[in-house]
Amino acid sequence: MRAVVYDRYGPAEVLHIEEVPRPAPAENEVLVKVRASTITRSDCGHRAADPFFSRIWTGLRRPKQRIAGMELAGVVEEVGSAVTEFEVGDEVFGLRSGANAEYVRLREQGALAHKPASLSFEEAAALSDGASIARACLAKAELGPGKRILVYGATGAIGTAAVQLAKATGAHVTAVGNTKNVELVRSLGADVVLDYTREDFTKNGETYHVVFDAVGKHSFRRARRSLRPGGVFIETDLGFMWHVPFLALATRVIGSKRLTLPIPKYTKEDVAHVKQLVEEGKYRPVIDRTYRLEQVVEATRYVETGHKTGNVVLTVGGAAAEGES
Numbered sequence: 001m002r003a004v005v006y007d008r009y010g011p012a013e014v015l016h017i018e019e020v021p022r023p024a025p026a027e028n029e030v031l032v033k034v035r036a037s038t039i040t041r042s043d044c045g046h047r048a049a050d051p052f053f054s055r056i057w058t059g060l061r062r063p064k065q066r067i068a069g070m071e072l073a074g075v076v077e078e079v080g081s082a083v084t085e086f087e088v089g090d091e092v093f094g095l096r097s098g099a100n101a102e103y104v105r106l107r108e109q110g111a112l113a114h115k116p117a118s119l120s121f122e123e124a125a126a127l128s129d130g131a132s133i134a135r136a137c138l139a140k141a142e143l144g145p146g147k148r149i150l151v152y153g154a155t156g157a158i159g160t161a162a163v164q165l166a167k168a169t170g171a172h173v174t175a176v177g178n179t180k181n182v183e184l185v186r187s188l189g190a191d192v193v194l195d196y197t198r199e200d201f202t203k204n205g206e207t208y209h210v211v212f213d214a215v216g217k218h219s220f221r222r223a224r225r226s227l228r229p230g231g232v233f234i235e236t237d238l239g240f241m242w243h244v245p246f247l248a249l250a251t252r253v254i255g256s257k258r259l260t261l262p263i264p265k266y267t268k269e270d271v272a273h274v275k276q277l278v279e280e281g282k283y284r285p286v287i288d289r290t291y292r293l294e295q296v297v298e299a300t301r302y303v304e305t306g307h308k309t310g311n312v313v314l315t316v317g318g319a320a321a322e323g324e325s
């Protein structure tokens with residue numbers, strides 16, 4: 001089968017298409033013929049070994065996992081002997097490393113669910129990563145009716161998911177994005193939309209139970225005055241901010257406002273939750289551009305600008321090759 005492979009850490013250009021053996025599913029796994037996958041910021045971080053210490057998990061000298069990608073949607077091609085939930089021909093979506101390929105095997109009990117019938121494969125491929133990270137982050141927030149949350153960086157994969165997940169709890173959602181995306185973010189359910197190019201939310205006197213920095217461009221120190229007593233600042237991007245874990249520990253014992261940095265796990269519950277929200281009409285994946293698998297380097301360069309809106313999709317195999325859209 002064809003797959004996007006990299007054998008050393010480096011820039012987007014280390015990615016290339018290679019013929020590799022097709023995986024065989026174990027007894028508790030399914031083999032999925034991938035129709036669409038994505039390129040996420042996590043994929044880029046793994047490939048570039050950024051931050052450097054991520055090599056502890058991805059391989060000290062070279063990548064342990066040669067095939068890129070994590071998110072996918074496709075059709076079940078084979079099932080292991082112990083699998084009961086899925087059958088050959090089922091349309092599914094989920095998360096498993098090595099997803100930028102023609103075939104991927106996934107555990108039945110892993111982050112795998114039936115594809116919502118209303119979504120295309122391209123849309124379903126973009127359902128898992130942003131929503132799983134946003135869900136892990138918002139789990140720290142105890143949201144619901146009467147709670148007010150501000151999502152900063154509401155236009156990324158995580159931000160567009162966070163706005164919709166927060167709204168689905170009944171919370172009042174303020175979303176911060178840039179001018180070109182004000183209408184998009186409003187259409188995702190935000191009650192108030194602020195344009196960060198024109199307004200600094202920390203100076204307008206509003207306060208929130210939760211401030212979620214979904215893009216890693218804000219800080220607890222600057223957002224503190226916008227938090228209510230007992231409020232939580234949720235950080236998603238550790239980057240080079242080495243002080244963040246220490247500050248998170250310190251704010252547990254000092255002061256009434258807390259900083260937290262959740263570590264997402266990508267579970268079956270995550271994908272089941274987003275599938276349910278799609279079926280209830282409360283969630284839709286936002287797709288910025290679609291590329292063919294062969295355009296992976298170009299697509300990756302675009303993701304690495306840090307300015308994509310929602311998700312960037314790769315079409316795979318027999319899927320209609322739309323090219324850049």
Ligand SMILES: NC(=O)c1ccc[n+]([C@@H]2O[C@H](COP(=O)([O-])OP(=O)(O)OC[C@H]3O[C@@H](n4cnc5c(N)ncnc54)[C@H](OP(=O)(O)O)[C@@H]3O)[C@@H](O)[C@H]2O)c1
Pocket residue numbers: 040041042130133152153154155156157158159176177178196214215216217236237238262263264303306307308309310311
């Ligand atoms: N915790 C984790 O496990 C984890 C996993 C994956 C990624 N991350 C991190 O989470 C962050 C977001 O990921 P993502 O995939 O959602 O990113 P993304 O899709 O690249 O989105 C970033 C969004 O933020 C907007 N933005 C850029 N600069 C901004 C600013 N100064 N103020 C407000 N918005 C701004 C961008 O749009 P405009 O530039 O057009 O405004 C873009 O839509 C990344 O930093 C990533 O490294 C964390």
